[in-house]
Amino acid sequence: METKNIMIVGVGGQGTLLTSRILGGITVRAGYDVKLSEVHGMAQRGGSVVTFVRYGSEVAEPIVEEGCADVLIAFERLEALRYAHFLKKDGVIVVNDWCIEPITVVTGAAAYPENIIEKLKETHQVYVVNAMEEAEKLGNVKAFNVIVLGLAARHMDFDKELWLEVIAETVPPKTVEMNRRAFLRGYE
Amino acid sequence: MAEKKIMLGNEAIARGAYEAGVKVSAAYPGTPSTEISENIVKYQEIYAEWSPNEKVAMEVAIGASISGVRALASMKHVGVNVASDPLYTISYAGVNGGLVLVAADDPGLYSSQNEQDTRCVARAALVPVIEPSDSAEAKEFMKFAYEISEKYDTPVIVRTTTRLSHSQGVVELGEREEPADKPYTRNPAKYVMMPANAKGRHVYVEERMKKLSEEGADFPVNRAEYRDTSIGFITSGIPYQYVREACPDASVLKLGMVHPLPKKLIEEFASKVEKLYIFEELEPVIEEQVRAWGIDVIGKEVFTVQGEYSANLLRRVLYGTDNSVQEAAQVPARPPILCPGCPHRSVFSVLNKLKIHAAGDIGCYTLGAVAPLNVIDTTVCMGASISTLHGMEKAKGKDYIKNWVAVIGDSTFMHTGVNSLMNMVYNQGTGTVMILDNSTTGMTGHQDHAATGKTLMGEEVPAINIYHLCKAMGIEHVQEIDAFDLKALEQALKEETKRDAVSVIITKAPCVLLKGNVFPNVCRPLPEKCKKCGACLRPGCPALTKNADGTIAIDETMCNGCGLCQKLCAFDAIACEEK
Numbered sequence: 001m002e003t004k005n006i007m008i009v010g011v012g013g014q015g016t017l018l019t020s021r022i023l024g025g026i027t028v029r030a031g032y033d034v035k036l037s038e039v040h041g042m043a044q045r046g047g048s049v050v051t052f053v054r055y056g057s058e059v060a061e062p063i064v065e066e067g068c069a070d071v072l073i074a075f076e077r078l079e080a081l082r083y084a085h086f087l088k089k090d091g092v093i094v095v096n097d098w099c100i101e102p103i104t105v106v107t108g109a110a111a112y113p114e115n116i117i118e119k120l121k122e123t124h125q126v127y128v129v130n131a132m133e134e135a136e137k138l139g140n141v142k143a144f145n146v147i148v149l150g151l152a153a154r155h156m157d158f159d160k161e162l163w164l165e166v167i168a169e170t171v172p173p174k175t176v177e178m179n180r181r182a183f184l185r186g187y188e
Numbered sequence: 189m190a191e192k193k194i195m196l197g198n199e200a201i202a203r204g205a206y207e208a209g210v211k212v213s214a215a216y217p218g219t220p221s222t223e224i225s226e227n228i229v230k231y232q233e234i235y236a237e238w239s240p241n242e243k244v245a246m247e248v249a250i251g252a253s254i255s256g257v258r259a260l261a262s263m264k265h266v267g268v269n270v271a272s273d274p275l276y277t278i279s280y281a282g283v284n285g286g287l288v289l290v291a292a293d294d295p296g297l298y299s300s301q302n303e304q305d306t307r308c309v310a311r312a313a314l315v316p317v318i319e320p321s322d323s324a325e326a327k328e329f330m331k332f333a334y335e336i337s338e339k340y341d342t343p344v345i346v347r348t349t350t351r352l353s354h355s356q357g358v359v360e361l362g363e364r365e366e367p368a369d370k371p372y373t374r375n376p377a378k379y380v381m382m383p384a385n386a387k388g389r390h391v392y393v394e395e396r397m398k399k400l401s402e403e404g405a406d407f408p409v410n411r412a413e414y415r416d417t418s419i420g421f422i423t424s425g426i427p428y429q430y431v432r433e434a435c436p437d438a439s440v441l442k443l444g445m446v447h448p449l450p451k452k453l454i455e456e457f458a459s460k461v462e463k464l465y466i467f468e469e470l471e472p473v474i475e476e477q478v479r480a481w482g483i484d485v486i487g488k489e490v491f492t493v494q495g496e497y498s499a500n501l502l503r504r505v506l507y508g509t510d511n512s513v514q515e516a517a518q519v520p521a522r523p524p525i526l527c528p529g530c531p532h533r534s535v536f537s538v539l540n541k542l543k544i545h546a547a548g549d550i551g552c553y554t555l556g557a558v559a560p561l562n563v564i565d566t567t568v569c570m571g572a573s574i575s576t577l578h579g580m581e582k583a584k585g586k587d588y589i590k591n592w593v594a595v596i597g598d599s600t601f602m603h604t605g606v607n608s609l610m611n612m613v614y615n616q617g618t619g620t621v622m623i624l625d626n627s628t629t630g631m632t633g634h635q636d637h638a639a640t641g642k643t644l645m646g647e648e649v650p651a652i653n654i655y656h657l658c659k660a661m662g663i664e665h666v667q668e669i670d671a672f673d674l675k676a677l678e679q680a681l682k683e684e685t686k687r688d689a690v691s692v693i694i695t696k697a698p699c700v701l702l703k704g705n706v707f708p709n710v711c712r713p714l715p716e717k718c719k720k721c722g723a724c725l726r727p728g729c730p731a732l733t734k735n736a737d738g739t740i741a742i743d744e745t746m747c748n749g750c751g752l753c754q755k756l757c758a759f760d761a762i763a764c765e766e767k
Contacts, residue, residue: 011522012524013527024194024356025194028192028193028194028358033358034194034356034357034358035322035355035356035357036194036355036356036357037351037354037355037356038196038354038355038356039298039354040219040220040222040223040299040354040633045524045525045526045527045552045555045631046522046524046525046526046527046730047522047523047524047525048521048522059357060429060430060432060433061426061429061430061432061433061498061499062322062351062355062356062357062426062429063351063355063498065498065499065500065510065511065512066500066510066511066512066516067500067510067511067512067513067514068511078519078520078522079522081517081519082516082517082519082522084514084517085512085513085514085515085516085517087513088513089513100730101730101733102520102521102522102523103522103523103525103559103560103728103730104520104521104522104523105520106725106728106730106732106733106734107559107560107728109520109559110520110521111520112520113517113519113520119517123514141745
């Protein structure tokens with residue numbers, strides 16, 4: 001199979017590493033070769049973070065390059081815009097309709113761009129979810145990233161049951177049911 | 189069938205050490221190397237410790253090796269500078285049990301103060317370097333490194349980079365080898381490096397490197413892959429993957445040992461390809477040597493010495509185009525910032541208010557250098573805050589530093605700051621040192637150290653008391669202050685910076701991300717009292733934003749209830765209350 005390129009972007013602290021663990025787990029379970037690349041260390045402190053996931057019959061480099069991503073999973077609007085140019089022409093954006101102002105905006109040095117989703121829709125297929133609101137309805141706002149993952153899962157090559165199995169294996173035992181419901185909320 | 193697992197590069201390095209039968213591991217945390225020790229400690233067969241700094245870690249590993257077991261030291265690239273003193277000399281002495289130093293370089297400076305290339309250190313220290321290209325190789329090459337360490341009587345550097353250390357790939361697990369402990373025999377000619385003995389060992393070392401270069405042609409880690417011979421690459425590590433991605437049909441000489449270079453193999457490869465590129469991140473280490481042998485290559489004249497490489501970079505150089513389809517959008521930057529509730533923000537808000545300059549150090553608190561806090565004036569290396577402040581005083585006199593302090597974290601203080609403070613006392617400085625004690629090594633993800641009372645292996649131990657340590661140096665004026673007590677901080681700073689003697693202010697409050705830390709409170713705005721002055725926004729807490737009407741909003745999912753914004757509000761327009 002030709003290598004599939006997924007990116008997960010967001011703000012440090014939003015749980016991109018959990019999402020990439022689930023994605024890494026499912027690709028191995030499905031029998032693919034896989035490579036992931038993550039950001040650790042200081043950049044995690046509220047900075048822009050990106051995780052690359054590549055799977056296929058044989059994967060060489062661990063990063064996704066500009067113009068090569070099939071799916072961009074964004075936990076925040078501005079981060080979706082920042083990395084949109086990594087997508088292929090027919091690449092898909094799955095975005096959490098949520099804003100976290102960067103310090104450059106808070107201090108007034110820059111302005112948060114308006115109409116991001118509309119702008120993205122001009123050039124790409126965009127799927128939007130307000131995952132914070134949805135997660136709140138489920139009773140745990142922290143489960144928002146699994147909702148976004150659920151929506152993105154429809155653009156990848158794995159069965160629903162396999163997703164649920166891998167999620168159950170990856171998240172802390174106490175949160176399995178919550179994360180299962182969150183995934184299905186996004187997926188269905 | 190062997191179990192397959194997806195592993196971080198650093199996890200695979202730890203696994204390789206385990207399978208190689210390593211018994212002792214010592215390290216100081218530093219991105220991107222930290223997860224090596226955090227994974228090593230999961231193997232009960234290995235004694236693993238956080239040492240106070242990389243020099244100590246290296247020496248612990250050296251001692252273990254001399255005693256006859258396989259030993260590991262791991263650190264980031266700048267840590268190798270700290271450990272370079274023992275490294276250069278153990279290169280002469282050689283090993284008994286296998287000895288490996290894992291050095292993690294950081295091309296692209298994801299979390300470092302420079303972009304140095306450990307291969308340059310290795311060349312100077314006459315130490316072989318092994319460089320894997322993915323997690324699977326990371327594990328296997330560790331085992332190979334121990335083999336050649338013992339076979340050639342040499343410490344070996346396994347070089348990784350951020351991209352390799354923090355990428356995951358599929359790894360096939362193997363069994364642990366249990367090499368028998370080697371007997372220790374007293375051998376001063378080998379282990380006592382005084383001039384007469386070192387002279388002899390230097391002869392050995394030069395022969396060793398020559399032999400490694402010759403026999404390296406047959407090492408399985410060095411591999412010539414012949415495909416289309418009109419174009420060939422010499423490469424290693426992660427850049428190998430970019431070559432495979434961008435030029436899948438090209439011939440490649442993939443070097444697993446990048447120092448010393450296998451000359452015969454390189455000459456043979458060069459003779460078989462028409463156009464030869466050298467594709468190596470950072471310094472032209474391979475290129476300069478190959479050129480010196482009279483081989484015609486293309487290297488740094490087209491590939492940069494800065495930052496990380498990529499397949500797109502290679503495509504642009506070779507084909508004048510890459511895979512990109514659209515320009516990047518112009519968007520506001522999102523640099524890393526101190527967390528909501530971070531005690532450093534509180535301390536820095538006071539320094540900022542008093543217009544005090546700070547000689548800084550290495551840690552999250554380096555973020556105090558940028559807007560809106562603008563407090564840190566200098567950052568050089570671990571422990572440098574105290575000594576640079578002392579140097580300023582000796583250059584310009586004690587009055588010059590009356591509006592200066594040194595700021596250093598607890599872990600960095602224990603690393604090398606303590607030496608600098610001894611110097612300040614000994615040489616009659618008068619500086620004010622702030623030790624920002626958040627009870628952990630914060631930036632690298634919360635590792636214990638000698639002043640936390642817990643070891644890497646989870647043992648509870650007596651914590652070295654920083655207050656008493658300072659007092660024991662003979663410093664009369666040492667204060668411990670709650671990092672969120674703004675009034676006490678202000679008063680102490682005014683007092684101590686004025687004083688004609690060394691003084692230490694230890695600010696105390698745990699890192700907000702420290703496990704077990706609970707936050708009962710949350711801050712809430714009271715818009716009816718708000719005068720829209722913006723005082724609460726000034727320290728740049730990410731939980732606070734300005735509403736369209738000038739009042740403020742506080743994101744309760746981010747707020748940790750530290751109360752700094754409340755204390756900064758002169759109009760009681762923020763409440764700090766139980767959740």
